[in-house]
Amino acid sequence: MAAEGSSKIDALGQFQLHPVLGPIGASVNFTQSNLMMVVAGVLILGLLWIGMKPRAMVPGRLQAAAELGYEGVMSMCTETIGPEGRRFFPLVFTLFFFILFGNLLGVFPYFFTFTSHIMVTLGLTLLVFVLVTVVALKEHGLHFFSYFLPQGIPVALAPLLVVIEVISYFSRIISLSVRLFANMMAGHVMLEVFGAFIIMLGGLGWLGYLPALLAFGLNTILIGFEILVATLQAYVFAILTCIYLHDAVHLH
Numbered sequence: 001m002a003a004e005g006s007s008k009i010d011a012l013g014q015f016q017l018h019p020v021l022g023p024i025g026a027s028v029n030f031t032q033s034n035l036m037m038v039v040a041g042v043l044i045l046g047l048l049w050i051g052m053k054p055r056a057m058v059p060g061r062l063q064a065a066a067e068l069g070y071e072g073v074m075s076m077c078t079e080t081i082g083p084e085g086r087r088f089f090p091l092v093f094t095l096f097f098f099i100l101f102g103n104l105l106g107v108f109p110y111f112f113t114f115t116s117h118i119m120v121t122l123g124l125t126l127l128v129f130v131l132v133t134v135v136a137l138k139e140h141g142l143h144f145f146s147y148f149l150p151q152g153i154p155v156a157l158a159p160l161l162v163v164i165e166v167i168s169y170f171s172r173i174i175s176l177s178v179r180l181f182a183n184m185m186a187g188h189v190m191l192e193v194f195g196a197f198i199i200m201l202g203g204l205g206w207l208g209y210l211p212a213l214l215a216f217g218l219n220t221i222l223i224g225f226e227i228l229v230a231t232l233q234a235y236v237f238a239i240l241t242c243i244y245l246h247d248a249v250h251l252h
Contacts, residue, residue, distance in 0.1 A: 014192055015116055015185065033114040040101035040114075069097065073238065080242035084249050088242075091131070095124065096238040103184055103230030107223060115233075116184040118177060125177040128241050136248035147251055176240060183233050187226045194219040 019026040020035050051066030059067060073093045077085030085092075099115060106113025114120050136144045148165040149158060194215055201212035 012189070014188060017117075032112045033117060033120065036102065036105055036112045036114045037098075039111075040098060040105060043101055044097045069093075076239060076242055080239065081246045081249060085242065085245070088245050092238050092241055095128070095241060096234055099124070099180065099237050100231060100234035103234055104227065106184070106188060107226055107230070113184050113188060115180055116188060118181045121177040121181040122173070124180075124237075125173050128176065128244065129173050132241075132244045132248045135245065136251065139249055140251055144251065147247070172240075172244060176237060180233050180237055183229055187222075187229055191219060191222055191226065194222060 017031040017033055019030060020032050021030055024030070047062065047069075048066050051062035051064075054060065054063055056063060070093070073096055074086075074089055077089045077092050079085075081088060102115040102120075103113060105111040106116065136147070148162050148169070150161065150165070153161055197215045198212050198219065201209075201215060
């Protein structure tokens with residue numbers, strides 16, 4: 001938003017955390033990010049419980065949405081990981097919907113996108129990374145480390161390729177966390193900047209009305225684009241999780 005009494009645009013101010021729920025929130029540092037996580041969890045459980053409660057042969061909108069989400073994530077797991085993917089369905093399903101709702105909440109006024117903070121996305125990424133590594137070690141034991149040494153390579157190149165493979169493996173942490181955080185942060189910065197332009201142009205009088213109207217139309221388009229990006233990023237995080245689990249289970 002434009003700073004009050006100033007023409008400057010504080011596009012990053014929206015990401016500042018502050019305690020909510022009064023003295024109780026301040027005492028435990030319960031911020032708006034934590035509150036939105038709780039809201040996202042309640043909305044997901046509400047969608048599944050209320051949507052599946054009728055169990056109708058001809059589903060209504062909520063039931064259809066719940067069934068579509070269930071079947072979509074299940075197909076993602078089984079098609080990407082294989083038959084073993086059913087074991088990991090609860091994790092992928094939870095990650096997908098938690099990230100999806102976290103991304104979408106920030107589009108609405110007075111809500112906050114908790115996935116726009118690197119520590120949140122990093123925490124989710126570390127959960128996936130540790131789980132994938134544990135699954136690989138459990139499934140293959142010490143043979144897991146052969147993953148870092150591709151078969152059929154010259155012995156002279158082995159040290160170099162092992163280093164490259166190890167770096168590539170650990171770079172998953174960066175690729176997952178930064179991709180989600182950067183996309184959500186960039187989208188909200190654009191919305192904030194164009195929203196501030198509308199206010200600033202409108203304050204110029206009748207000369208600024210037409211540019212302000214154009215900026216408003218562009219901002220409306222950006223909101224639709226942000227919803228698309230929010231959904232896409234949740235899908236990308238989930239599908240990459242499935243790909244990493246496939247590598248852990250099949251070791252290739």
